[in-house]
Amino acid sequence: MTAARKVLDIRDLTIEFPVYGGAVRALDGITLSVGAGEIVGIVGESGCGKSVTAMLSLRLLPDGRYRVLNGDISLLGHDVLAAPEADLARLRGGQAAMVFQEPLTALNPTRRIGRQMIEVIRRHRPIDQAGARALAIRLLGDMRIADPAEVLERYPFELSGGMRQRVLIALAFSSDPAIVIADEPTTALDVTVQRQVMSLLRRRARQSNAAILFITHDMGLVSQYTDRVYVMYAGRVVETGATGSVLAAPAHPYTRALLQGLPDHAVAKAMLPAIPGNVPDLRHPPAGCGFAGRCAHAVARCSERPPLAPLDGEEGREAACWFASIQDHAP
Numbered sequence: 001m002t003a004a005r006k007v008l009d010i011r012d013l014t015i016e017f018p019v020y021g022g023a024v025r026a027l028d029g030i031t032l033s034v035g036a037g038e039i040v041g042i043v044g045e046s047g048c049g050k051s052v053t054a055m056l057s058l059r060l061l062p063d064g065r066y067r068v069l070n071g072d073i074s075l076l077g078h079d080v081l082a083a084p085e086a087d088l089a090r091l092r093g094g095q096a097a098m099v100f101q102e103p104l105t106a107l108n109p110t111r112r113i114g115r116q117m118i119e120v121i122r123r124h125r126p127i128d129q130a131g132a133r134a135l136a137i138r139l140l141g142d143m144r145i146a147d148p149a150e151v152l153e154r155y156p157f158e159l160s161g162g163m164r165q166r167v168l169i170a171l172a173f174s175s176d177p178a179i180v181i182a183d184e185p186t187t188a189l190d191v192t193v194q195r196q197v198m199s200l201l202r203r204r205a206r207q208s209n210a211a212i213l214f215i216t217h218d219m220g221l222v223s224q225y226t227d228r229v230y231v232m233y234a235g236r237v238v239e240t241g242a243t244g245s246v247l248a249a250p251a252h253p254y255t256r257a258l259l260q261g262l263p264d265h266a267v268a269k270a271m272l273p274a275i276p277g278n279v280p281d282l283r284h285p286p287a288g289c290g291f292a293g294r295c296a297h298a299v300a301r302c303s304e305r306p307p308l309a310p311l312d313g314e315e316g317r318e319a320a321c322w323f324a325s326i327q328d329h330a331p
């Protein structure tokens, strides 16, 4: 675990979505933190709870649609689950910014980029129109956009997907955020552009010591761009630690399965492989290990839930498996 001040701190959070005839246990006791200046990834298969974690960190899920059964979330010292909506509204897009997958839906298609940027900038800073325009140009320049003044005159549809995402990242940093929550920010882009955008995002975050919580199902991006990683499975964190060591020596059978399914040398460019078997039905969350049904090593004890527990030998390495051990990963 990092010694840096925690910007986001989620503790033992369990939430449910009421659905017809029952409830979906989307998060089941997750604990996760992001320190100042850290880039932290959350990786896992579809439906494991990544987006719900990102959205709830800013309380972006509609009130009344979910129930918190346990736990809390602290974001920049605010108690996210209890804070007045006005406090959270100030944080969002200010000290805590967001970048989502599809930049076209985040930008207003009928207004020029410049007008939109200036408006957002002035919402968080007491500067005049000319000052905001100058700042917009500087922010676009930081994102290596060659002719920022010209881009300000364009409409969103006149830019490529990669350029639009750069504009949104520039905007996210316009309020000098302490943390940026990026949910699959490059998934809609092709592979080369994905990496350019990720490099720019990381570079920009390092410049201002901003933290990033990066949600992805791409192990390659995790390996290249994050300092620490949380591997999620069926609403739980199953493994966490410094990215280099988790990927080099995964301790949880699920993490190993994710990595073993990747072709040789592919960690740098691979999406998650298909693992045989099905994820548990979250309307009936498993009492024991959620991965037991797909795990080649499962034994009777796995019907008891393994806690996320520290592993010997390395600070910050934790895994939720009765038989967790740090093993070298041989692809």
Ligand SMILES: Nc1ncnc2c1ncn2[C@@H]1O[C@H](COP(=O)(O)OP(=O)(O)OP(=O)(O)O)[C@@H](O)[C@H]1O
Pocket: 017, 018, 019, 024, 025, 026, 044, 045, 046, 047, 048, 049, 050, 051, 052, 053, 065, 217, 282
């Ligand atoms: N509003 C909702 N009502 C009921 N269930 C929901 C709701 N939102 C999410 N879920 C369920 O919560 C679980 C976690 O969803 P989440 O979107 O966080 O997954 P994810 O890991 O981000 O997946 P993906 O990679 O596909 O985006 C899933 O089982 C999903 O079906």
